[in-house]
Amino acid sequence: MNGESIVWIDIGALSDIPPSGARCVEIDDRTIAVFRDRDDRVYALEDKCPHSQGPLSQGIVHDGCVTCPLHNWVISLASGKAQGADSGSTQTFRVEAKDGRLLLEAGAFS
Amino acid sequence: MSDQQKQLVVIGNGMAPGRMLEELFEREPASYSVTIFNAEPRVNYNRLMLSPVLSGEKTYADIITHDDDWYAANGVTLHKGDAIEAIDRDRRCVVSRSGIELNYDKLVVATGSSPIVIPIPGVDLNGVYTYRDLDDVQRMVDVCAGGGSAVVIGGGLLGLEAAAGLRERGMTVTVLHLMPTLMERQLDPAAADILKRAFEDRGVNIITEANSREITGSQGQVAGVLLDNGTEIPCEMVVMAVGIRPSKRLADDCGIATERGIVVGDNMTTSDPDIYALGECVEHRGACYGLVAPLYEMAKVIAENLTGACASFTGAVNATKLKVTGIDLYSAGDFADGEDREEIVLRDATAGVYKRLVIKNDVIIGVVLYGDTTDGPWFFDLLKKGTDVSEMRETLIFGQAYQGDGAADPLSAVAALPDDAEICGCNGICKSKITGKITELGLSSVDDVRAHTKASASCGTCTGLVEQLLALTLGDSFEPSAATPMCSCTSLEHGDVRRLIKAKELKSIPEVMQALEWKTSAGCAKCRPALNYYLIADWPDEYADDYQSRFINERAHANIQKDGTYSIVPRMWGGQTSAKELRAIADAVEKYDIPTVKVTGGQRIDMLGIKKEDLPSVWADLGEAGFVSGHAYAKGLRTVKTCVGTDWCRFGTQDSTGLGVRIEKFMWGSWTPAKVKMAVSGCPRNCAEATCKDVGVICVDSGFEIHFAGAAGLDIKGTEVLGLVETEEQAIEHIVAIVQMYREQGYYLERIYKWARRIGYDEVRQQVLHDAEKRKAYYDRFVLSQRYAQVDPWQERVRGKHEYEFAPLAKLDQVVAI
Numbered sequence: 001m002n003g004e005s006i007v008w009i010d011i012g013a014l015s016d017i018p019p020s021g022a023r024c025v026e027i028d029d030r031t032i033a034v035f036r037d038r039d040d041r042v043y044a045l046e047d048k049c050p051h052s053q054g055p056l057s058q059g060i061v062h063d064g065c066v067t068c069p070l071h072n073w074v075i076s077l078a079s080g081k082a083q084g085a086d087s088g089s090t091q092t093f094r095v096e097a098k099d100g101r102l103l104l105e106a107g108a109f110s
Numbered sequence: 111m112s113d114q115q116k117q118l119v120v121i122g123n124g125m126a127p128g129r130m131l132e133e134l135f136e137r138e139p140a141s142y143s144v145t146i147f148n149a150e151p152r153v154n155y156n157r158l159m160l161s162p163v164l165s166g167e168k169t170y171a172d173i174i175t176h177d178d179d180w181y182a183a184n185g186v187t188l189h190k191g192d193a194i195e196a197i198d199r200d201r202r203c204v205v206s207r208s209g210i211e212l213n214y215d216k217l218v219v220a221t222g223s224s225p226i227v228i229p230i231p232g233v234d235l236n237g238v239y240t241y242r243d244l245d246d247v248q249r250m251v252d253v254c255a256g257g258g259s260a261v262v263i264g265g266g267l268l269g270l271e272a273a274a275g276l277r278e279r280g281m282t283v284t285v286l287h288l289m290p291t292l293m294e295r296q297l298d299p300a301a302a303d304i305l306k307r308a309f310e311d312r313g314v315n316i317i318t319e320a321n322s323r324e325i326t327g328s329q330g331q332v333a334g335v336l337l338d339n340g341t342e343i344p345c346e347m348v349v350m351a352v353g354i355r356p357s358k359r360l361a362d363d364c365g366i367a368t369e370r371g372i373v374v375g376d377n378m379t380t381s382d383p384d385i386y387a388l389g390e391c392v393e394h395r396g397a398c399y400g401l402v403a404p405l406y407e408m409a410k411v412i413a414e415n416l417t418g419a420c421a422s423f424t425g426a427v428n429a430t431k432l433k434v435t436g437i438d439l440y441s442a443g444d445f446a447d448g449e450d451r452e453e454i455v456l457r458d459a460t461a462g463v464y465k466r467l468v469i470k471n472d473v474i475i476g477v478v479l480y481g482d483t484t485d486g487p488w489f490f491d492l493l494k495k496g497t498d499v500s501e502m503r504e505t506l507i508f509g510q511a512y513q514g515d516g517a518a519d520p521l522s523a524v525a526a527l528p529d530d531a532e533i534c535g536c537n538g539i540c541k542s543k544i545t546g547k548i549t550e551l552g553l554s555s556v557d558d559v560r561a562h563t564k565a566s567a568s569c570g571t572c573t574g575l576v577e578q579l580l581a582l583t584l585g586d587s588f589e590p591s592a593a594t595p596m597c598s599c600t601s602l603e604h605g606d607v608r609r610l611i612k613a614k615e616l617k618s619i620p621e622v623m624q625a626l627e628w629k630t631s632a633g634c635a636k637c638r639p640a641l642n643y644y645l646i647a648d649w650p651d652e653y654a655d656d657y658q659s660r661f662i663n664e665r666a667h668a669n670i671q672k673d674g675t676y677s678i679v680p681r682m683w684g685g686q687t688s689a690k691e692l693r694a695i696a697d698a699v700e701k702y703d704i705p706t707v708k709v710t711g712g713q714r715i716d717m718l719g720i721k722k723e724d725l726p727s728v729w730a731d732l733g734e735a736g737f738v739s740g741h742a743y744a745k746g747l748r749t750v751k752t753c754v755g756t757d758w759c760r761f762g763t764q765d766s767t768g769l770g771v772r773i774e775k776f777m778w779g780s781w782t783p784a785k786v787k788m789a790v791s792g793c794p795r796n797c798a799e800a801t802c803k804d805v806g807v808i809c810v811d812s813g814f815e816i817h818f819a820g821a822a823g824l825d826i827k828g829t830e831v832l833g834l835v836e837t838e839e840q841a842i843e844h845i846v847a848i849v850q851m852y853r854e855q856g857y858y859l860e861r862i863y864k865w866a867r868r869i870g871y872d873e874v875r876q877q878v879l880h881d882a883e884k885r886k887a888y889y890d891r892f893v894l895s896q897r898y899a900q901v902d903p904w905q906e907r908v909r910g911k912h913e914y915e916f917a918p919l920a921k922l923d924q925v926v927a928i
Binding site (some may be wrong): 009011012016017018019020021023024025026027028031034037038039040041047052053054055058059060061062063064065067069070072074076077078079081083102 | 448451630919
């Protein structure tokens with residue numbers, strides 16, 4: 001693969017994720033949380049809060065962020081960065097919704 | 111330029127080529143000899159005005175842009191009703207359906223777009239229409255004359271305009287929309303919700319997330335629309351308005367480059383430099399346009415380039431306006447949430463106004479206006495120009511009229527109000543009455559003003575204005591109220607919100623946010639779960655639970671653990687179990703490899719470390735043994751702990767186990783502001799520890815002593831005694847009444863002991879013990895609520911509800927490229 005081209009993997013339909021919700025993609029022993037916001041934008045993050053590895057996919061989605069279900073850290077969906085007074089960052093992946101399908105960038109975890 | 115006029119041929123006679131010719135004639139009237147081929151048998155009319163024609167507010171004559179005289183005056187040859195069949199690029203000519211062959215020097219392809227017809231069974235039936243041109247409108251108007259029902263498929267701009275028009279013509283109209291909210295490309299969900307209610311108020315029925323499976327018919331005629339969920343909506347007419355597709359067949363046939371539309375460069379030429387494409391058939395830098403402003407921009411660029419200039423079209427941001435009389439809606443740009451974006455929201459519930467600006471790096475990037483769209487063009491202008499708005503930030507949302515001349519302080523806007531300006535609409539209180547009373551009586555708080563003037567005492571939405579008047583009148587000596595708002599999305603406290611939900615009959619989260627003038631467009635992780643609970647508690651038979659506003663434990667019906675696995679606690683009524691139940695638990699533990707099994711403090715068994723995917727199967731197995739959810743994860747009824755009572759105990763005075771089981775069977779499934787734990791002890795030795803529970807019962811010889819407001823967690827507190835009752839029936843009625851009173855009055859996450867301390871223990875005794883009528887009313891309302899709440903969530907999920915919650919979206923063993 002050269003540096004220019006991106007390999008996308010079809011991981012399902014946009015409608016498989018409820019608006020303001022998330023679903024998981026499991027790749028070997030890693031889990032990637034794919035979020036859909038209320039405006040149908042999609043985001044993908046490693047399913048681990050930078051604080052204590054809480055599963056972000058299980059949190060409440062609001063204002064472009066997700067609140068971790070374990071200790072209420074607020075993580076930006078776009079950047080993976082902890083918001084407010086907390087600091088830390090979760091890895092993000094490229095994901096796109098195209099014609100109702102969800103495409104996840106393959107390169108990031110191969 | 112040669113002496114001979116050059117030939118300009120235009121395919122299509124819509125609004126864009128019409129504008130292009132105007133621009134061209136304005137620049138160089140005689141540079142081209144122009145010929146237009148129009149597939150429609152008429153002159154150029156304003157397609158944006160189809161909606162008023164459909165609704166009957168305008169006629170065809172009213173919406174003509176260029177009449178026959180215009181074509182004659184400009185020397186344009188117009189072939190009406192004659193479509194071009196082919197473009198022959200080698201011979202540089204076009205061939206029409208009627209057989210005309212005409213050479214061109216320059217050709218403009220403006221074939222527009224065609225409506226998308228979703229290929230479901232029944233689309234060929236009589237009575238299925240698209241909504242695109244005047245012929246469509248005429249056909250629909252003809253059907254309307256006979257009355258009846260219409261179904262519009264598509265809740266976008268066109269679909270809604272069609273629905274409004276058909277309704278105006280007296281039809282019964284249902285709109286089916288695939289997505290969760292109307293016009294999702296142009297509106298944020300908050301505005302979409304207000305729009306939905308506005309349509310419903312006009313009598314248009316709107317069904318979102320509606321997937322049409324089939325158009326049913328009889329004898330070739332439309333009879334109804336069948337949805338995926340089995341619902342059938344009978345109708346005589348179906349209007350398809352799901353979108354448009356660029357018409358590019360001519361270009362494809364002659365080998366011009368196309369993608370979704372006919373591909374053009376910034377100078378608007380296609381891959382053939384003598385052929386331009388214009389309007390909805392165009393694809394420019396990957397984007398297709400369906401709104402008129404960018405099409406006019408393209409028209410101008412082509413006109414300039416036809417006259418030798420070197421103009422560029424560089425793409426456009428669209429602004430959308432809905433053309434339905436009485437509904438003012440404006441949207442532009444990008445209004446998605448984002449952590450690098452800020453929003454400014456203004457809601458005026460009385461006037462039905464919602465305004466939202468999305469700002470990034472001090473520049474407006476998105477605008478949504480509902481109810482008052484006068485500032486739309488001004489905001490759009492700021493957006494297009496990328497104006498830095500940091501200077502006017504404070505007053506930006508109030509619009510252009512508030513800018514400049516030192517109006518930067520919101521207080522000065524209030525100061526500028528005339529004395530007779532109405533502040534409190536509910537009670538008709540004007541500004542001078544409030545400021546007068548503040549001075550006269552030395553009032554210093556909003557509560558004082560409420561007490562003496564009634565301003566802000568009813569719906570409370572003018573509280574902010576009253577505070578500003580206090581600040582203005584008192585100057586520095588004013589101290590804002592110490593009220594703790596629910597969260598940063600509102601200045602209202604929990605109590606205000608609960609009161610207003612009832613008083614204003616607010617029945618959905620977006621409705622609450624609009625009516626109570628939320629400062630954000632969609633709330634946050636603090637207010638959404640609270641509002642969801644309040645609405646469930648207040649409107650049990652009407653409100654649809656919003657699962658995305660619940661914490662994960664209540665969404666997954668299990669308790670999340672630190673490693674992301676879950677624990678579950680099945681209900682053991684009154685803490686009693688049996689060999690069959692224990693065997694089922696043991697089997698499940700082995701079958702699903704559940705690492706930890708633990709006895710809880712509430713006399714139940716907790717299974718910890720279950721993988722989320724396994725939950726439905728574990729529940730299925732447990733369900734076969736008769737287990738239901740123990741709601742160990744819920745802000746709701748948890749356990750009813752009991753001792754063995756008269757069954758076994760030599761000191762027992764009553765059947766405490768039996769009463770505990772009865773209470774639990776009656777009350778399980780109910781949602782409460784915070785968790786509710788109960789206990790029943792068979793004698794004052796109190797082995798079930800009932801005197802530190804939310805509600806407890808101590809059995810005595812003469813009956814049942816009912817306790818409430820205990821705590822044994824963060825705080826430790828013995829219970830208060832409600833009183834003594836004689837029978838189990840009375841005990842249950844009193845317990846249910848206390849819990850219902852708490853359900854109606856408690857603040858979200860406020861335990862019973864805190865709630866009771868806040869409102870006063872005597873107040874609880876007064877309403878529950880002494881006022882039989884109130885007690886009965888609380889009891890009845892609880893019973894009503896249970897009708898909807900007492901459903902085992904585990905078995906619902908075994909049967910497939912919210913399947914997406916438990917299964918991963920995808921499992922990729924190996925990364926395979928596609």
